[in-house]
Amino acid sequence: MVFVDSYPKTSKLVRSEFLVSFIALGIGALFGVIQALHRTGVFRGFVSSADYYTILTGHGVLLALVFTTFFIAGLFTWAVANSLERELPQRIAWSAFWIMLTGTVLAAVSIIGGIVGSPSILGHDLEADVLFTFYAPMKAHPAFYIGAALIIVGSWVAGLAYFKSLWDWRSENPGERIPLQTFMVLTTMLMWYVSTIGVAVEVVAFLIPWSLGLIQNVDPLLTRTLFWYFGHPVVYFWLMPAYLVWYTILPKLAGGRLFSDPLARVVFVAFLLLSTPVGFHHQYTDPGIPSGYKFIAMTNTMFLLLPSLLTAFTVVASVEHGARQRGAKGYLSWLRNLPWGKPAFAGCMLAGLMFAAGGFSGMINAGMNINYLIHNTIWVPGHFHLTVGTAFALTAMAISYWLVPQITGKKLKQRSLASVQPYVWFVGMAIMSNAMHRAGLAGIPRRTAEPTYDEFAFEGVAGTVGEMRIQIAIGGFLLFVGAAMFLIVMADTLLARRGGTLSVNSNIPEPLSGADHSPRILDNYKLWTAIALLLIVIAYGPPLASMVADGLFAPGSPPIPV
Numbered sequence: 001m002v003f004v005d006s007y008p009k010t011s012k013l014v015r016s017e018f019l020v021s022f023i024a025l026g027i028g029a030l031f032g033v034i035q036a037l038h039r040t041g042v043f044r045g046f047v048s049s050a051d052y053y054t055i056l057t058g059h060g061v062l063l064a065l066v067f068t069t070f071f072i073a074g075l076f077t078w079a080v081a082n083s084l085e086r087e088l089p090q091r092i093a094w095s096a097f098w099i100m101l102t103g104t105v106l107a108a109v110s111i112i113g114g115i116v117g118s119p120s121i122l123g124h125d126l127e128a129d130v131l132f133t134f135y136a137p138m139k140a141h142p143a144f145y146i147g148a149a150l151i152i153v154g155s156w157v158a159g160l161a162y163f164k165s166l167w168d169w170r171s172e173n174p175g176e177r178i179p180l181q182t183f184m185v186l187t188t189m190l191m192w193y194v195s196t197i198g199v200a201v202e203v204v205a206f207l208i209p210w211s212l213g214l215i216q217n218v219d220p221l222l223t224r225t226l227f228w229y230f231g232h233p234v235v236y237f238w239l240m241p242a243y244l245v246w247y248t249i250l251p252k253l254a255g256g257r258l259f260s261d262p263l264a265r266v267v268f269v270a271f272l273l274l275s276t277p278v279g280f281h282h283q284y285t286d287p288g289i290p291s292g293y294k295f296i297a298m299t300n301t302m303f304l305l306l307p308s309l310l311t312a313f314t315v316v317a318s319v320e321h322g323a324r325q326r327g328a329k330g331y332l333s334w335l336r337n338l339p340w341g342k343p344a345f346a347g348c349m350l351a352g353l354m355f356a357a358g359g360f361s362g363m364i365n366a367g368m369n370i371n372y373l374i375h376n377t378i379w380v381p382g383h384f385h386l387t388v389g390t391a392f393a394l395t396a397m398a399i400s401y402w403l404v405p406q407i408t409g410k411k412l413k414q415r416s417l418a419s420v421q422p423y424v425w426f427v428g429m430a431i432m433s434n435a436m437h438r439a440g441l442a443g444i445p446r447r448t449a450e451p452t453y454d455e456f457a458f459e460g461v462a463g464t465v466g467e468m469r470i471q472i473a474i475g476g477f478l479l480f481v482g483a484a485m486f487l488i489v490m491a492d493t494l495l496a497r498r499g500g501t502l503s504v505n506s507n508i509p510e511p512l513s514g515a516d517h518s519p520r521i522l523d524n525y526k527l528w529t530a531i532a533l534l535l536i537v538i539a540y541g542p543p544l545a546s547m548v549a550d551g552l553f554a555p556g557s558p559p560i561p562v
């Protein structure tokens, strides 16, 4: 039976969530190509440099926050319904959708206000060029912060719908192991609850009252710290859904089965434990945080590589198993026996391959001393376009080719366009991101409309600044084409009529080593959440205490002795 026929209500919800995420992807990608062409000087006719920050904020918020959150909500909704074999509680799930949508509209309108001359609304200029990492001293219209708060509250309510589904399922299936997909969703949501506390306090206690004029001063270091407390784990909120796809769907697309359910559970638990006590690796250059605590964050970050290295092993082993089921022989030649022409499979694999490179640039970022070389340079956007911009985004697009037919009952249209699309994205990203990394090593800053660095001779850097700029522009343009191709396939599929039987279904094959091999303690959420909180208290307690010691709103924070 097709998913949409088994769970029509839940399918409608997933369709609505995907629709919002695809619209955000379209506008965000347009902003992306505008700024890539602008900052490289290839074409500057769209906006003035004064509006660059507004476009950049729109790009970051729409892609990194809206496209991701709505897509993840859709994917999680499908995964919970699919693995617990039940419709989601509709009232809770739809409330979540509407709260998040209201938040998105508020945030989007305040950003766009900046392009149309910042009209005064409720006594404040309607603008929000504060970038997707919003903290003091840059200030936005209150509507932006209220919107951001609503998106987060909405995501909390969405989580409630997943937990409620588990509790209902539990009462009917006492003593059974939590199905793997639901386990992954819930572990991600627990990590999300723990980590969003930071941004919720930042926005509600400081930024909203400050932007409304109710308080005059905020402590920039405190708001930065609260933001980055959330700002690192949010990247795993994007990665873990991609892992859910790589662990549970990709092996099936390869013609095989997941190698190990226990390893998958260990990986997700490790993310719950370690995602949050590492935020200071975004603040290595901030004064006011003792080096010892930065060092603790660095050590935790290095431990946090483990779940991803385990994933590389498990996912590649599962795909190899699939290839061998298709008759492959040899150490490497199995790579040829895989369905590279199928867009869902090819997209996930290319996303994984690129993430291997993104992971390595992440390791470099994480080293406290090497970080000083690349911090605030365009190397960092190079890193995160491989991670969120490919590991997440390409996986999301790829799996839509597989999932959208099942939540609509319609066959995928424009198949040939779809089969090339992941390769266009991969090539565009390879060109752009490689040039960004190199340009960062040459010292070219991120987040600027006017990187006029032509006059400098960068010794030790191969190539020229002009050559890197052109590569960034060409790569950025190809990515825009890739996003447009995806949206054409989706629009054509969504608008088509239903007809014929689908060749795909949502059944997930049993892992080679199944849940019965997983120690039961892995499903003990109370224990893991308690340890996660304890690690956070150790990593953040004393530095936060020192920041608020001179008063909550005092702008200066005395450093504490190490």
Ligand code: HAS
Pocket (backbone or CB within 6 Å): 133, 235, 236, 238, 239, 246, 281, 282, 301, 304, 305, 308, 309, 311, 312, 313, 315, 316, 348, 349, 350, 351, 352, 353, 355, 356, 357, 358, 359, 360, 361, 362, 363, 365, 366, 367, 371, 374, 375, 376, 380, 383, 384, 387, 388, 389, 391, 392
């Ligand atoms: Fe990061 C900055 C460190 C992962 C996103 N990161 C950012 C920013 C973003 C971001 C958005 O320590 C910029 C924020 C801003 O605007 O300022 N990051 C890391 C580390 C990891 C890491 C250590 N980042 C991510 C992920 C992201 C993401 C995931 C989004 C989804 N990052 C940093 C640091 C900074 C930073 C510093 C601050 C820099 C600064 O100074 O500002 C690790 O989690 C990475 C581990 C990954 C691996 C790779 C494993 C390989 C796998 C591939 C399997 C292959 C397959 C396919 C399936 C070790 C899993 C096989 C195919 C075949 C053909 C065989």
Ligand code: CU
Pocket (backbone or CB within 6 Å): 231, 232, 235, 281, 282
């Ligand atoms: Cu980080």
